[in-house]
Amino acid sequence: MKALFIGGTGTISMGIVRRLSEDPLWEVYLLNRGNRNAEVPANVKQITGDINNEEDIRAKLDGMEFDVVSDFIAFDVKAVERDYRLFNGRTKQYIFISSASAYNKPAAHHVITEGTTLANPYWEYSRNKIACEEYLLGKYREEGFPVTIVRPSHTYDERNIPLGVHGNKGFYQVIRRMQQGKQVIIQGDGSSLWALTFNRDFAVGFTGLMGNRHAIGEAFQITGDEILSWDQIYRTIADALGVELKPYHVSSDFLSEVGAKYGYDFRGSLLGDKSVSVIFDNSKLKRLVPQMTTTIPYHKGVRIALEYVLAHPEKYEEDPEFDAFCDKVIEALEAAKKSV
CATH class of the missing domain: 3.90.25 (UDP-galactose 4-epimerase; domain 1)
Structure with missing residues (x-):
């Protein structure tokens, strides 16, 4: 099976790329500017380019089809509209990386499920993610565009220390x-x-949704226990x-x-x-990916x-x-x- 990740070298995505690079069932492609190639496993294929240069990317992907496409750097509706134009008919599954911060603040109940209302009056980042979800699910309902929504919370890796309060230069x-x-x-x-979720654990939940027909048209939060x-x-x-x-x-x-x-x-x-x-209730994810745990x-x-x-x-x-x-x-x- 073939997977294309747009970005692919960030905190969340690197754990997924490393996990799939060890799985003989998957052939992994990264589409990015190639700035962090040294950290990418040797058997991962690189497509160098700027995803915002739509015509150039369309030419570079000519004739290619994928089982899964996931965009780790889409933060507004304009980005997912572009992805729809590029990958509609070219992939069997498009996984959008949303955010658990999109859930209503404050929530009506402290236990969060995928059915918790999406609304965040405090953070434009979260409202943009909500708008992306609405656009993509609309394309799923209207045309069958094979979208899966993933909502991470606070995921970290060996390069990051999770904190609540820090400056603009990080932790x-x-x-x-x-x-x-x-x-x-x-x-x-x-x-x-x-x-808090270490990215290696997050990767278990994410890869378990890849190629899974039961995940199409659905949203899943992925967090540790x-x-x-x-x-x-x-x-x-x-x-x-x-x-x-x-x-x-x-x-x-x-x-x-x-x-x-x-x-x-x-x-x-x-x-x-x-x-x-x-407190996240991850029972929906675990029904599809029972091996997901901390x-x-x-x-x-x-x-x-x-x-x-x-x-x-x-x-x-x-x-x-x-x-x-x-x-x-x-x-x-x-x-x-x-x-x-």
Whole structure:
């Protein structure tokens, strides 16, 4: 069977590509600009190009058909409209990567299923994903376009450390603050619940849907089974670093307001996602992919990631602006406490 992944070298997709590269049943193609070829398994075929150059891609795909096409870099309706034009009649299944952040915030019930209403007034990213889903499912209902919707939550790999609050350059500065004995900001009181999934586990659920006729026209959330509070998540990182966690809890509303003044979209990432407790019911996925389970719990996954990150500091940027932002927020709130 032939699979084409648009992108294919990101956090979610790399785990899938590596898993399929070891499966003799699959022939894997990546369509991207070729910037990260060194990380791609040798038996994976590369189609180099810009997916936004539609005519060039159409020419490069001339005569090719696939069992599965999945776009990991489609973030708005314009992108999925392009994919429909390129792949309608060329693939037996098109898998769209949506997001669990598309679910209603706050949800009517803390247990999330695929039937939970989609609505996110806080985050444009999530609203765009909802619009993509609606377009593709409309094409399925009207024309039989073979779409499958996948909704990941917080997926990570060896290159990433999951956090609730970080700067525009990513997680690295928070790790540095922990190492330096500084306080780190955690949204809310740290007790809200969250699901984390290592990309190797995610790949099991995803590949189990590939080529599966029962997945056509359906949506599936793919997350691990482990549920942790945000305090537990940060303490697990500190334990793996061998340092003491010094948490500083700040309300998500305050972070959203003050963060906007410094160029941080905490309204979307927190109010629209990470500040809300979620527990995912993955029974729909497990009916089709019964082997889907958590094999890399967070206390192991974060050590895998930290081993890589600490061994490759040249790949990560320190973020003095975010470091200063954290200090300003903590100083301002401490001063406010003393004035009461």
